[in-house]
Amino acid sequence: MSLQQLSANKVFGGQHVRYEHQSTVLNCSMQFAVYLPPQVELGKPLPVLYWLSGLTCNDENFMQKAGALKAAAELGLVIVAPDTSPRGASVPDDPEGAWDFGLGAGFYVNATQAPWAKHYQMYDYVVKELPALIEKHLPVSDKRSISGHSMGGHGALICALREPQRYQSVSAFAPVCQPTQCPWGEKAFSHYLGAERETWGEWDASVLMAQATQHLPMLVDQGDADNFLVEQLKPAALQDAAKRAGYPLTSRLQPGYDHSYYFIASFIDEHLRFHAQALKA
Numbered sequence: 001m002s003l004q005q006l007s008a009n010k011v012f013g014g015q016h017v018r019y020e021h022q023s024t025v026l027n028c029s030m031q032f033a034v035y036l037p038p039q040v041e042l043g044k045p046l047p048v049l050y051w052l053s054g055l056t057c058n059d060e061n062f063m064q065k066a067g068a069l070k071a072a073a074e075l076g077l078v079i080v081a082p083d084t085s086p087r088g089a090s091v092p093d094d095p096e097g098a099w100d101f102g103l104g105a106g107f108y109v110n111a112t113q114a115p116w117a118k119h120y121q122m123y124d125y126v127v128k129e130l131p132a133l134i135e136k137h138l139p140v141s142d143k144r145s146i147s148g149h150s151m152g153g154h155g156a157l158i159c160a161l162r163e164p165q166r167y168q169s170v171s172a173f174a175p176v177c178q179p180t181q182c183p184w185g186e187k188a189f190s191h192y193l194g195a196e197r198e199t200w201g202e203w204d205a206s207v208l209m210a211q212a213t214q215h216l217p218m219l220v221d222q223g224d225a226d227n228f229l230v231e232q233l234k235p236a237a238l239q240d241a242a243k244r245a246g247y248p249l250t251s252r253l254q255p256g257y258d259h260s261y262y263f264i265a266s267f268i269d270e271h272l273r274f275h276a277q278a279l280k281a
């Protein structure tokens with residue numbers, strides 16, 4: 001597995017670098033972005049925060065809009081931002097070109113159904129293949145945390161709940177908390193996973209949390225002026241599951257904030273400090 005560098009920009013004393021590589025699990029070429037803080041110069045492997053973006057995003061949205069890099073530079077955190085789906089002419093998309101399914105909307109699950117299963121294996125990509133690549137080629141340690149927004153918040157939660165041993169902490173902005181019970185999730189899961197709804201629970205954070213035995217530090221922020229809050233996001237489902245499971249969830253409702261990157265930019269420093277503490281413990 002090799003990496004091809006696409007671009008590099010100095011920022012806050014570190015480097016923002018974009019790479020391309022051939023993904024074995026996704027059967028296509030993929031691009032991702034990395035922020036390497038100035039502390040890489042000291043020669044000690046650094047911990048990594050994986051950021052999973054939401055619907056319609058690629059590796060660029062977070063790096064350009066979240067305002068995270070100054071705090072990452074101060075904290076000595078590497079940030080890795082993958083794309084949100086497999087890409088390329090051979091990858092199937094929503095037949096009607098809708099933005100909530102297909103390209104830009106991989107939902108971080110491993111699809112089981114044709115024609116999606118050949119490429120849409122985003123869970124294995126972000127949990128296994130990409131970290132292995134990063135840890136082979138970049139100056140990082142195997143200390144990982146994970147965060148994300150909306151569809152990517154769902155992704156971060158399910159990665160941490162399914163394989164807590166791989167992460168030190170997890171956080172999310174406006175995550176899709178119960179994808180088995182909301183229109184975005186029902187559309188994606190019925191295509192990627194098939195009609196048998198009983199199989200969907202293994203990809204639903206609220207279901208997984210109710211069964212969780214290993215707990216990680218978990219922080220969730222949600223804006224109360226988010227236009228997707230009631231129909232798609234359902235934070236109460238996650239809060240109820242946490243209560244039932246005794247999971248130490250910090251879930252905050254932030255007054256006046258919407259679903260945009262302005263919301264993420266307002267709280268990203270707190271999330272980075274939260275992860276830095278867990279990664280250095």
Ligand SMILES: N[C@@H](CCC(=O)N[C@@H](CSC=O)C(=O)NCC(=O)O)C(=O)O
Nearest residue numbers: 054055056057061099149150151152261
């Ligand atoms: N394309 C839609 C809006 C889609 C949208 O709001 N995407 C969010 C994530 S939503 C859940 O996963 C996002 O992060 N967009 C990228 C950005 O840079 O803002 C529309 O046009 O309304």
